[in-house]
Amino acid sequence: MRRIHEPPGRAIEAARDSLQREVGAATGTVRVVRSPYRVCPLGAHVDHQLGQVTAMALDRCLALAYSPSGSREVVLESLDFPGRVRFAVDDVPPQASGDWGDYARGAAAVLKVHRRLERGIIATTSGPLHGGGVSSSAAVGVAYLLALADANGLSLGPDEFIELDRRIENEYLGLRNGILDQAGIILSRRGQLTRIDCRTGRREWIPAPADAPPYRLLLAFSGIRRTLAGTDYNLRVEECTSAARTLLEAAGRPSANPLLGEVSADEYAEHAHRLTGPPARRAAHFFGEIDRVRQGVDAWARGDLAQFGALMTASGESSIVNYECGRPPLIDLFHTLVACKGVHGARFSGAGFRGCCVALVDPEAVDDVARRVSHEYTRRHPLLAANGSIAVCETADGAGILDLQGGAERLTRAS
Incomplete structure (x- = not known):
């Protein structure tokens, strides 16, 4: 890479x-x-x-x-x-x-x-x-x-x-x-x-507090290139729609727009048992992610990068287990990043059907993390790694x- x-x-x-x-x-x-x-x-x-x-x-x-x-x-x-x-x-x-x-x-x-x-x-x-x-x-x-x-x-x-x-x-x-x-x-x-x-x-x-620790955003590109229109992205949207339709019907609001954002957390808690298979997993990801966003904003405002990073990692895990969008090379990148010292947290960046992972990293650890990720990914996926890359960024x-x-x-x- x-x-x-x-x-x-x-x-x-x-x-x-x-x-x-x-x-x-x-x-x-x-x-x-x-x-x-x-x-x-x-x-x-x-x-x-x-x-x-x-x-x-x-x-x-x-x-x-x-x-x-x-x-x-x-x-x-x-x-x-x-x-x-x-x-x-x-x-x-x-x-x-x-x-x-x-x-x-x-x-x-x-x-x-x-x-x-x-x-x-x-x-x-x-x-x-x-x-x-x-x-x-x-x-x-x-x-x-x-x-x-x-x-x-x-x-x-x-x-x-x-x-x-x-x-x-x-x-x-x-x-x-x-x-x-x-x-x-x-x-x-x-x-x-x-x-x-x-x-x-x-x-x-x-904004992060003035005394918050510094950080960098490390992007690890997998070398997988495919447009989202040619993946299961639209299928996942359909499965979310199916989950929303079931929950809204159970809540007595069948005419509401069939989107999970139209379902309250209380309605989901009451009627989640009606969901099975992929729609159940998609809804579990949605409501879990909404809670992670809420907690993450609070952690960011406190300057708690460790907690914010842990929530990023939990988001990555839910994307794999509940949203089922991670391909094996991306999952390998994710696990490699999470295991690196100096990484607060990581997850897929983008839809997870191709592309890269993003990690929140201590600036002092950036070079070591980049070397380890490059070594491990090249060892496991040499052909993809030849087209992969690593970039270290700041916000703008x-x-x-x-x-x-x-x-x-x-x-x-x-x-």
């Missing part, structure tokens, strides 16, 4: 330089969207059921350098994927089934339903983390939305960007996820834990646009 040592700002520089050099955009017209990757320390698999989640944006980002095209045409290049993408904002083609330009087309498709698009963009994307689990798909969707809105002089609030990015994935791409990824990418603040209520949209930012603010005119970098946040 290779260690990613690339400086956090390198993606921004690479995208900007490439656009100016290869596309020939004048320096004064170039802007860069910084759309950070995100992790969800607690709140796994509950956003699509209207639960409460937590999120942190990372100092590693997807960068989109862009300039208005002077026409309705969108022209895109990527420093990470081959080929060039072209389409017109008033004639967006359908999904191309896995093509890297799908998120740009999806952004234009959902945006033009609500706003008039008259100008395209010339753009280059760059981002070092594509192993899954840090919401690179949502990050690129947010980036295209910000760039297209800016190029067309559209003023949108953070909730509108969150909803539009959700529609890219739900409606254009067919993935039945909630708002966790987009909200974490847009709303996060450096050094704080963001809690988001996916039912009401309410959010709050919880949410997505925004860098205005690079005059050599200055002024960040205009989506929120």
Whole structure:
């Protein structure tokens, strides 16, 4: 497994330089969207059921350098994927089934339903983390939305960007996820834990106390790469729906929206015995995770990283046992991280069908943890490890646009 040592700002520089050099955009017209990757320390698999989640944006980002095209045409290049993408904002083609330009087309498709698009963009994307689990798909969707809105002089609030990015994935791409990824990418603040209520949209930012111990977020990428639309992700959503329908019928509310977030904790306690098989396990995970989020927010506010980390590990275990989303290589990564000295806690990052694990680590132990994880994973899964990687991150603010005119970098946040 290779260690990613690339400086956090390198993606921004690479995208900007490439656009100016290869596309020939004048320096004064170039802007860069910084759309950070995100992790969800607690709140796994509950956003699509209207639960409460937590999120942190990372100092590693997807960068989109862009300039208005002077026409309705969108022209895109990527420093990470081959080929060039072209389409017109008033004639967006359908999904191309896995093509890297799908998120740009999806952004234009959902945006033009609500706003008039008259100008395209010339753009280059760059981002070092594509192993899954840090919401690179949502990050690129947010980036295209910000760039297209800016190029067309559209003023949108953070909730509108969150909803539009959700529609890219739900409606254009067919993935039945909630708002966790987009909200974490847009709303996060450096050094704080963001809690988001996916039912009401309410959010709050919880800073750690000034005397809280330092930490780093270590990401261990498994080398498994597969889009969520091709996994059992949507099946798990159906199983949650089945559990919710049974519980709501037992509670005398059969017409309620069949989501577990519509079921109270008391109703679950009273009627859980009616559930069997996968729906029973999915509901057990949901209500357990909701309680872990509540406890985790309290632990974070106290600066109790040991307790917060223990809850992360419990979340990882429930994802394996109750949500049944861990594949063997990811489970191995999880157990290896948990066993490392200096790791407060760990869990899958993202849906758990591919991607990576995230660990909350004492900064003094980061190098030792990285070496041990790399050694153990390479020993057990040498072929996957050849495509795996490890990155050490800190938290960052949410997505925004860098205005690079005059050599200055002024960040205009989506929120």
